[in-house]
Amino acid sequence: MNTQDPKPRRILSGMQATGELHVGHYLGVLTNFSRLQHEAECFFMVANLHSLTAFYPNYPDAHRFIAPMVSDWLAAGIAPEKATIFVQSDVPEHSELAQLLAMFTPVSWLERNPTYKDKQANTEKDLDSFGFLGYPVLQAADIVLYDATHVPIGEDQLPHLELTREIARRFNHYYRAGKADVLTVPQAILSSFPKVAGLDGRKMSKSYNNSLNLAESAESLSKKFMVMKTDTARVKRTDPGNPENCTVFTYYDFFAADLKEEVNQGCRSAALGCVDCKKQLLTRFLPAMAPFNAKRRELAEKSGLVNDILHAGAERARKVAAATMARVKDSMGLVSRYSL
Ligand code: SF4
Structure with missing residues (x-):
């Protein structure tokens, strides 16, 4: 797998909002986002559907972190004029495409996902759900929906991206637009996300209660x-x-x-x-x-700014997502019932 070429044209990345951001996020993710927005067209997503895999019984606990998190993105230099910033669930095409991709994704591919058993073993939350098993399919939909040519990841996330690539290739094998591929198979931008230590020397994480919070x-x-x-x-x-x-x-x-x-x-x-x-x-x-x-x-003085940015971002994202869905449905033969 070529992980560096060709030059990134469009980038998709996202973060879950499940707590206050800390210095580890700032050094590891936000500085990368801020740099990448000058190198390619970027879509930065609040991955709230992914948060549901663990927070489904009490989702509002996670939802309240969205606006402060996006505000921290802006404070770190991520600019809505440069990057499309949006909330995943504001673009329903994510769920729709995930459903279509799920139809041909073998369960064995999902079960061999290294994070699946690892996360289940290391959390008190109930992750024994269809949604959690299938989150890599949603992740694939997130990426291919925007024709992302590149995804910034650390080396440990390469297996996840490879799964997205396999799903996209499988789709392109079954469905075509003439001779052309329908979905873009994304590549990795291997980023050196530094592992920032918390107060006790372990990786900085709110679950270890060892964070230096940005707030x-x-x-x-x-x-x-x-x-x-x-x-x-x-x-x-x-x-x-x-x-x-x-x-x-x-x-x-x-x-x-x-x-x-x-x-x-x-x-x-x-x-x-x-x-x-x-x-x-x-x-x-x-x-x-x-x-x-x-x-x-x-x-913090500009109330309503984050909402306005997310609203405009969702509109921009939906335009791209709708075009991809039209292509996907057309290639699959999912024609509108009105044209039968
Ligand atoms: S052990 Fe003490 S002096 Fe040495 S690097 Fe750490 S803080 Fe500094």
Whole structure:
């Protein structure tokens, strides 16, 4: 599978809104979205139908996070003039196309999805549903609906995209538009989504309660940095440390790469204490996040803006989706009953 060529023409990506965004989302996803919108035509989707797989008994708990999440996208520089920003369920063609693709997707393809058993084993939520088993089909529909040529993913998500590609190829095998393929088979843009560590050194996640949330004040974030896990073998101030075993040091990569060597030496020789090391990092972290926070505050004053953007985005998305559905139905022979 060619994962890099040709040049991206249209990109689809999405995020579920199931909680407050944190610094891990900012560094891992939003900075990527913000860059990609200048490189190709982008569709950025709030994947709320996917949230239903886990939140179906209490969906409003997740729905309330949509507007704040989109506001954070905007604060991070994602621009509605550049990218189409919309909510998945506002474009009914996602569900319609997923239903059609499901007709020929073998169950065995879905059962071998590595995430299927993994997620079921690692959550208290009931994921033993047809909807959860079939979410890769919905994911395929999300992508091919927009003729996305590329999807930005991490290496671990390649099997998911391969499933989308298999579904698109199978469709193109059964149904054709003359000699042409009906669906675009998407390629990956392999993105280096950095794994951002939480306060305890595990991956930052709200379920681990170890997050630095984007909505938090500078004071609250500073307090959290001061309790962030360091090299546990460094018990006393005079003990030399090992930055490779320290969560704080990983943040130097993002916010103070130019100081890494100095910190490395200071830590290993015990010339630098952990409190000073954290304070120094904060002098970089807080100013780096300041423009985002200022924009966030500015957006909070503009009530209705996010709704307007999502409304316009859904209209734009539906135009593209409707054209794809017309092509899909035509190739399948699903003619309108009025033309029988
Ligand atoms: S000095 Fe810095 S890098 Fe070394 S253990 Fe302490 S916080 Fe980590």
